[in-house]
Amino acid sequence: METIYRRLLRAIPRLGVRVTDLGPGTAVVSRRGTPARIPLQPGADLLARGADRYSVARAGKGVWVVLDKKARNAPEPSGKWTDVPLGDTGAHLLMTENAGANERRFQLAAGAYLCAQHVAGMLAAYGVNCVFDVGANAGQYAKRLRRFGYTGRIVSFEPTADAFARLERAAQDDPEWRVHHFALGREETSRSIHTGWNSMNSLLPPSDYGRGRYKRFAKTQTEEIEIRRLDGVIEQSLEGIASPRPYLKMDTQGYDLEVFAGTGERIADFVGLQSEVAALRLYEGSPEMGEAIAAYEAGGFGITGMYPVTREESTGRVVEFDCVMMRADAAPAKS
Structure with a gap:
């Protein structure tokens, strides 16, 4: 009624x-x-x-x-x-009048908006027509891309069962959004992933620092998942795109550099990438921020933006940054 x-x-x-x-x-x-x-x-x-x-x-x-x-x-x-x-x-x-009272919350919210706005601008400027969304969880990143005006193809990868079910539902009415139920890494294999950590599920165990920061790390479940190399799924993902201009987004809780290694020589095809890099490591065995950025720079990418993802409330130190990088020689020529 x-x-x-x-x-x-x-x-x-x-x-x-x-x-x-x-x-x-x-x-x-x-x-x-x-x-x-x-x-x-x-x-x-x-x-x-x-x-x-x-x-x-x-x-x-x-x-x-x-x-x-x-x-x-x-x-x-x-x-x-x-x-x-x-x-x-x-x-x-x-x-x-009270919006900025919590400086940390305000800064992180502003950073999240500015990062999404910057990524949308880079995708448009570089003519990106396929975004590889690695570590998609329930599809939050892809939905944000759509809200900021990106209309090209999105290919999302999520290995855990519960998150993939939500991801599949999120993408069902979007013909240009494809989803895959496996992880990406350096080698094709099967491994156990730690689950029950909400959006922080990881193939790596928590570090001492991580356990001290997040109570959720005290309890864990595991799930057996499939891992494949990105260079083995690129052709299928780009099928039907006449002149591919792909962009690689990685948010895999300490495993981004392994995903990057799995691109092999096909990394040269990507015009840009986005990685969550850790100033303070939450996961045992994850790379330091400088190591990760150096690997990306060696692959031909340069930083265009760094945005805080999480900060310590007591000290103000940044725990993780969203690092956006583009390939300068892929920038469109000025008219």
Whole structure:
């Protein structure tokens, strides 16, 4: 049965105003202009109209946000916002008075957004048409690529059964998103992987530092998985793409350098890569950050961005970075 709220939204346009439906219980009603919705995170949306005019909640003349409180987990904003211009880019950061109170959380959230935005820019600039998503978990990375506008092929690899089931469901309605139920590494083999660590399942045991940082490492289960080399699945993955421009994303909890080794000579085909490199090692036997970056640089890649993934709350030290690297000789020629 249609709710009163939905009937109201359907009737409002007859009054000469515009309705932008944002989802269950949330809509924007505007007298003029075309408001655009820019999703920021669950419970937060940026509403933009015109070149430099931004409005959130009751911020603009003739603009209202109709909000059903049951539809949002976050409390209703206080209405006190700070507009922070981001240099001369024309972009603005809208913050509530307490948004930056937790410096660590704010920095990591900003870093995650900037990393995703940077990757999307690099994929577009380098004409990437196939992303190899290694260590896909439930498909979070691929879904983020889609939200940031990437429309090319995605090939995801996830070896654990539970995560792969969620990954398969996430990709089922996307014809350009392919999924494989195995891991990638230096050699073709079978091995046991530590599971039960949520998104941190690893082929490597935790280090002393890792056990001290994460309680989840105290208990573990194992699962037998298949490992294959990337150079053995590249041709199948690129099938049907006339002029392949692949990009390699790795997030394998300490195993990225093994995945990289499994590309063999085919690494020259990749125009860029992304790897989670550890400043403080969480897994026994994982490479130090300098070792990993040196291997990637030897493969012809140069750093374009480094973004903190996790930080120690007490010291502020970065534990892991997302490192984005591109092959300079693959950059499109300037016109």
